[in-house]
Amino acid sequence: MANITAADVNKLRQTTGAGMMDCKKALVEAEGDFDKAIEILRKKGQKVAANRADRESSEGAVIAAVNADNTQGVIISLNCETDFVAKNESFTKLATDLAELALNYNTKEEFLAADFNGLKVEEKLTEQTGVIGEKIEIGSFETLSGAFVNSYIHAGNRIATLVALSANVEGADEAARNVAMQAAAMAPLALNEEGVDAVTIEKEIEIAKDQLRQEGKPEAMLDNIAxxxxxxxxxxxxxxxQDYIKDSKVSVSEYVKSVNADLTVTGFKRVALA
Incomplete structure (x- = not known):
């Protein structure tokens, strides 16, 4: 039988994130072959993933990342089953590392197929399912580009937002972050009126009309009042x-223009755990 040292076990643990006993068992089964031990742990992850495929992964960490020149941002949610796992420091670090990698990709499919320390992201998630014992998956994947992009992650990693501004001007960094905080707190449906879909508008008009009818307003007046x-x-x-949360006397648009008269908000993304 191969001589399995504590250093061997620790090396495998650092590489895979698996527990000490799981690493030792894998090395013993692999007769000291490091690569074979990694494969054994991966197969264990696949088995756990298959067994937990129907579990709900509604907890997790929502992380936003922005590139060095603030022109591209991404939000991902790394989902798990329990709040206990979601708050684990190593889980949050994995989510952060994955978000940084995600900056290089435009779609969730491309990202899942990307290399992450020698494994595809999808394979890493399967591996971590085996390590943690819970279903681990990428939930949301949202990207945003613009002349200046900044992000905000709410305490607890349950909400993250991105905001794009029309120009990289003095004060853009703080302005974009403040608007990103606004988006996190106020959960807007769209950037502006044009972004609200026709179905939602029709629904709101009908709701308003029903309320007016109950108030006894004449039918001929309903359209204009609605x-x-x-x-x-x-x-x-x-x-x-929306009223700007730090100064309700101005709208978000007016706040941004107070930073620079030509500055506008060109886009936003918001991801929240249910």
Whole structure:
């Protein structure tokens, strides 16, 4: 039987993230062959993943990352089954490392096939399922590009946002972060009126009309009054029209213009765990 040292076990643990006893068992089974031991641990992960495929992975960590020149951002959610795992430091680090890698890819499919320390991302998730004993998967994958992009991650890693501005001007960094905080706190449906889909608009008009009928308003007046109520809906639910949370006397759009008269918000992304 191969002589398995503590250093061998620790090396395998550092490489795979598996527990000490799992690493020792794998090395014993592999008769000291390091690569074979890694493969044994991966197969264990596949078995655990198969057994837990129908589990709900509604907990996790939502992480945003932005590239060095602030022109591209990404948000991913690394999902797991329990809050206990989600709060683990090594799990959060894995989510952060994966988010940094995700900056290089435009789609979730490309990202899952990307190399992560010698494994495809998808294979790494399977491996970690075996290590942790819970279903681990990438939930959301959102990207945003623009002249200037910044991010915000809310405490606890349950909400992350990206905001793009029209120019990289003095004060853009703070402005974009503040608007990203706004998006995290206020959960807008869209950037502006144009971003609200027709189905939602029609639904809001019908809701307003029903309320007006219950108030006894004449049918002939309903359309005009409902359109006025729709304006309030846009103000509450579109990012640039919302009252700015740090100064409710101005809208988000007006706040951004106070930083630079030509500055506008060109896009945002928001991901939150349910």
């Amino acid at each position: 359109k006025g109520k729709l304006g309030r809906f846009f103000k509450d639910n579109t990012l640039v029209n």
